[in-house]
Amino acid sequence: MKLKLIIAVVTLAAWSCSGNKATMDHSGGKLSIDPAIEGKVDSVLKLMTIDEKIGQLNQLTGNGETTGPITFATEYQDAIRKGEVGSMLNVNGAAYTYKVQKIAVEESRLGIPLIFGYDVIHGYKTIFPIPLGEAACWDLDAIEKSARIAAIEAAAAGQHWTFAPMVDIARDPRWGRVMEGAGEDPFYGSLVAKARVKGFQGSSLADPSTIVACAKHFVAYGAAMGGRDYNTVDISNRTLHEVYLPPFKAAIDAGVGTFMSSFNELNGVPVTGNKEMVKDILKDEWQFNGFIVSDWASIREMLVHGIASDDYQAADLAMNAGIDMDMEGHIYIHQLKKLLADGKITEKQIDDAVRRILRIKFMLGLFDDPYRYCDTIREKELILNPRHLEIAREVARKSMVLLKNDGVLPLSKKLNTVAVIGPLADNTEDIIGTWSARGEGKDAVSVLTGIRQKLPNTKVIHAKGCDITGDSKAGFAEAIATARKADAVVLVVGEAAMMSGEALSRAFLDLPGVQKDLVLAINELKKPMVVVLMNGRPLTIEWMDNAVPAILEAWLPGTMGGPAVADVLFGDYNPSGKLPMTFPRNVGQIPLFYYHKNTGRPRVETERYTSKYIDSPNTPLYPFGYGLSYTSFDYSNFGISANEIGMSDTLKVWVDVTNTGNYDGEEVVQLYIRDMVGSVTRPVKELKGFEKVFIKKGETVKVMFKLTASDLAFYTRTMEFKAEPGDFKVFVGGNSRDLQELSFRLK
Ligand code: GLC
Numbered sequence: 001m002k003l004k005l006i007i008a009v010v011t012l013a014a015w016s017c018s019g020n021k022a023t024m025d026h027s028g029g030k031l032s033i034d035p036a037i038e039g040k041v042d043s044v045l046k047l048m049t050i051d052e053k054i055g056q057l058n059q060l061t062g063n064g065e066t067t068g069p070i071t072f073a074t075e076y077q078d079a080i081r082k083g084e085v086g087s088m089l090n091v092n093g094a095a096y097t098y099k100v101q102k103i104a105v106e107e108s109r110l111g112i113p114l115i116f117g118y119d120v121i122h123g124y125k126t127i128f129p130i131p132l133g134e135a136a137c138w139d140l141d142a143i144e145k146s147a148r149i150a151a152i153e154a155a156a157a158g159q160h161w162t163f164a165p166m167v168d169i170a171r172d173p174r175w176g177r178v179m180e181g182a183g184e185d186p187f188y189g190s191l192v193a194k195a196r197v198k199g200f201q202g203s204s205l206a207d208p209s210t211i212v213a214c215a216k217h218f219v220a221y222g223a224a225m226g227g228r229d230y231n232t233v234d235i236s237n238r239t240l241h242e243v244y245l246p247p248f249k250a251a252i253d254a255g256v257g258t259f260m261s262s263f264n265e266l267n268g269v270p271v272t273g274n275k276e277m278v279k280d281i282l283k284d285e286w287q288f289n290g291f292i293v294s295d296w297a298s299i300r301e302m303l304v305h306g307i308a309s310d311d312y313q314a315a316d317l318a319m320n321a322g323i324d325m326d327m328e329g330h331i332y333i334h335q336l337k338k339l340l341a342d343g344k345i346t347e348k349q350i351d352d353a354v355r356r357i358l359r360i361k362f363m364l365g366l367f368d369d370p371y372r373y374c375d376t377i378r379e380k381e382l383i384l385n386p387r388h389l390e391i392a393r394e395v396a397r398k399s400m401v402l403l404k405n406d407g408v409l410p411l412s413k414k415l416n417t418v419a420v421i422g423p424l425a426d427n428t429e430d431i432i433g434t435w436s437a438r439g440e441g442k443d444a445v446s447v448l449t450g451i452r453q454k455l456p457n458t459k460v461i462h463a464k465g466c467d468i469t470g471d472s473k474a475g476f477a478e479a480i481a482t483a484r485k486a487d488a489v490v491l492v493v494g495e496a497a498m499m500s501g502e503a504l505s506r507a508f509l510d511l512p513g514v515q516k517d518l519v520l521a522i523n524e525l526k527k528p529m530v531v532v533l534m535n536g537r538p539l540t541i542e543w544m545d546n547a548v549p550a551i552l553e554a555w556l557p558g559t560m561g562g563p564a565v566a567d568v569l570f571g572d573y574n575p576s577g578k579l580p581m582t583f584p585r586n587v588g589q590i591p592l593f594y595y596h597k598n599t600g601r602p603r604v605e606t607e608r609y610t611s612k613y614i615d616s617p618n619t620p621l622y623p624f625g626y627g628l629s630y631t632s633f634d635y636s637n638f639g640i641s642a643n644e645i646g647m648s649d650t651l652k653v654w655v656d657v658t659n660t661g662n663y664d665g666e667e668v669v670q671l672y673i674r675d676m677v678g679s680v681t682r683p684v685k686e687l688k689g690f691e692k693v694f695i696k697k698g699e700t701v702k703v704m705f706k707l708t709a710s711d712l713a714f715y716t717r718t719m720e721f722k723a724e725p726g727d728f729k730v731f732v733g734g735n736s737r738d739l740q741e742l743s744f745r746l747k
Pocket of ligand 1: 067089119216296
C-alpha cells in the first residue's frame with residue numbers, strides 16, 4: 001500500500017475523529033498533542049506490521065559519513081525498501097535526500113517517509129560562531145536568529161531535524177565539547193536553550209523552513225570526570241537537579257520535539273539505559289511528547305560499559321528506559337522482536353515509540369509531502385546568501401569578548417602599515433570550528449582578509465610566524481621583521497578547530513605549540529599590539545594577560561569571523577561580549593565556576609587553615625560574565641523596593657548605569673542573589689537576571705529587575721523545590737566579581 005493510499009486512509013480517519021483541519025502548529029510552549037495528528041498516527045499504526053514498527057525505531061547513517069566509531073557499513077537502500085529504517089543521518093542536500101526519500105516512499109510497502117537528521121550545531125553552510133562563543137553575546141534574539149538561519153539553510157538542503165541545541169552545562173574547560181554549549185550557568189544556559197529551540201523550530205514545524213530540534217545530551221554529559229570525553233559521571237541528585245537538568249526542562253518548555261540520550265553513565269547507570277532519567281523524569285514527570293534518540297551506538301555501548309552482557313540485554317535496558325530510536329547501534333532492529341516474544345517488552349511500548357516518531361513526521365508535514373524539503377532551486381537561493389552572511393558577521397561581532405585593553409584599541413583606520421601575524425591570521429579552515437556541518441573554509445573570510453577589506457588604503461602585511469602546533473620557530477625571524485615594519489600588530493593565535501569538540505579534550509590549556517613564544521617575541525618590540533584569540537574553550541593565559549597590551553577573545557567566529565574581528569579592532573563595533581564560562585589561571589584550579597559554595601573555611605590570604613592553594617590564587621583569571629568595552633560604565637543608585645518581602649511579594653531592583661567613556665556601547669547588566677542560610681548550603685552567587693542595554697556616551701539608563709520567591713527557590717534538604725524564608729543578598733554589576741550588594745529578607 002503506497003503512501004498515497006495511506007494519506008487517503010489517514011486523512012479520512014483524521015476527519016472522522018477531529019472534524020477539522022489538522023493544525024500542525026505549535027506556537028511555543030511544550031510540544032502539544034493534536035487530536036487530528038493522533039488520529040492520523042493511529043491510522044498508520046493500524047496498517048503496520050511489527051517489523052515495520054521496529055523499522056521506524058532504527059536510524060542509520062548515510063553518505064559514508066560517520067560521527068562516531070564505525071559500527072556497520074550498511075547497504076541502507078535495501079533496508080529502507082524492507083521498511084527497516086525510520087530515519088537517516090548524515091544524508092545531505094535536496095537532491096540526495098530526495099533520492100533516498102523516494103526509496104522509502106515509493107519502494108517500501110507502506111511508503112512511510114524517512115526523517116533526515118544532521119548536526120546543524122552553529123550553522124549549516126553559513127557558519128556562525130561556535131555555540132560557546134555565540135553564548136558570549138548575551139543577546140537571546142541574536143542567538144535565536146542564528147538558529148533560525150541555520151534551520152532555513154538546513155531545511156533547504158533536505159534536513160528535517162537537527163541534533164541541536166547541545167544544552168549540557170559545562171564547568172570543565174578540559175572537556176572538548178564546552179565549545180558546543182552555553183557555558184557554566186544553568187540560568188543562562190536555560191535561556192539559551194529556549195532561544196535555540198525556538199530558532200530551529202520557529203512557530204510551526206509545518207513551515208518547511210523549520211526543522212525539529214533535539215535537546216542533547218540527556219543528561220550530565222558535561223560532568224565527565226577530568227573533563228575527559230565519555231568519562232564517568234558521578235554527581236549528587238541535588239547537583240543533577242540544580243545544575244544539569246534545568247536547560248533540558250527549558251528546552252521542553254520551549255517545545256523541543258526530540259531529545260538525545262548521552263553516552264555517559266550517571267552514578268553507575270548509562271543514561272541510555274537509565275529508566276529513572278529517561279522514562280521517569282523526561283517522559284512521565286515532564287510529560288515530554290516528542291521522541292528520544294540514542295546517541296551514536298550508545299545502546300550498543302552498554303555492553304562496553306559493562307551493564308549489558310549482550311545485544312539482547314542492551315535492547316531490553318534501552319527500550320525499558322524509554323529510548324525510542326537506536327542511532328547506528330543496529331540493536332533494536334535485531335533484538336526487539338525477540339524481547340517482545342519473550343515478554344520482556346510489550347507491543348504497547350513499541351507502539352508508543354513509533355507513535356512519537358510518526359507524530360513528529362506528521363508535524364513536519366512529511367506525510368502531506370515527503371519531498372517538501374527537497375527543492376534544489378530553493379537550496380541554491382538560500383544557502384550562503386548575502387543576508388545570512390551579514391547576520392553571521394553581526395553575531396560574530398557581538399560574541400567577541402574584550403579581555404584586556406590598555407588603550408591600544410580601537411586601532412586607527414589611518415595607520416600606514418598593519419602587520420597581521422600568527423598561524424590563525426590567514427586561516428579559513430579552523431575559523432569555522434568543529435561541528436560545522438556543510439560549512440567550508442573556502443567560503444570563510446580570514447582575519448587578514450577582513451582587515452585588508454576594511455583598510456583598502458593601508459599596507460597590511462602578514463607573516464605566519466609558526467604553526468598552531470609543533471615546535472618549529474623557523475618563522476619567528478620573518479614574523480619579527482614583519483612586525484618591525486608596522487605601526488601596529490595584530491597577532492592571531494589559538495587552537496586548531498580539531499582541538500575542541502567531540503573526543504577532543506585537553507589536559508593542558510595553554511596556547512598549543514610555540515605560539516606563546518611567538519607572542520612574547522613580538523611583544524618585545526613594544527609596538528601597539530593586540531592578541532586575537534581563536535579557541536574553543538577557556539585557556540590558561542595569565543602570562544598573556546600580564547604581558548600584552550590588549551586581548552580580544554574571538555572564539556572560533558565562523559564564516560564571517562575575519563570581517564567581524566576587523567569591525568571590532570578598528571572600532572566599527574564596540575565589543576560587548578561577556579564570558580559564559582570562567583577562565584581559570586591554571587588547570588589545577590579546575591573545576592572553577594562562579595556559583596561555588598562558601599565552605600566552612602573560605603580563603604583568607606593570611607590564614608593558614610582556610611580553603612586555598614599554596615601555589616595559586618583561588619580566583620579565576622577572568623570571571624564568569626566578564627567582558628570589557630571601549631567605553632566604561634558606572635553603576636549608581638542601586639536600590640530595592642523593600643528590605644523585607646513575603647512569599648507572594650515581588651521585590652523590585654533598580655540601578656542606574658552611566659556610560660562614562662567616549663564611545664556608545666552595550667553593557668550586560670547582571671543580577672545575582674545569595675541565599676545566606678538554607679536547609680542546605682547555597683552558592684555564594686547565582687545569576688537570576690540580566691539585561692543587555694545600549695547606552696550612548698554620557699547617558700544614563702535605569703535598569704529594572706523583579707525578584708519573586710520563585711526566583712529564590714532551590715532543592716531543599718528534602719529535595720522540595722521551593723524558597724525558604726531568611727536573609728538574602730542581591731548584587732548588580734557588569735560581571736560576577738565586580739558587584740554592588742544590598743540585603744533583604746524573605747519572610
Ligand atoms: C555524535 C555526538 C552527537 C551527534 C551524533 C550524530 O557522536 O555525540 O552529539 O549528534 O553523534 O552525529
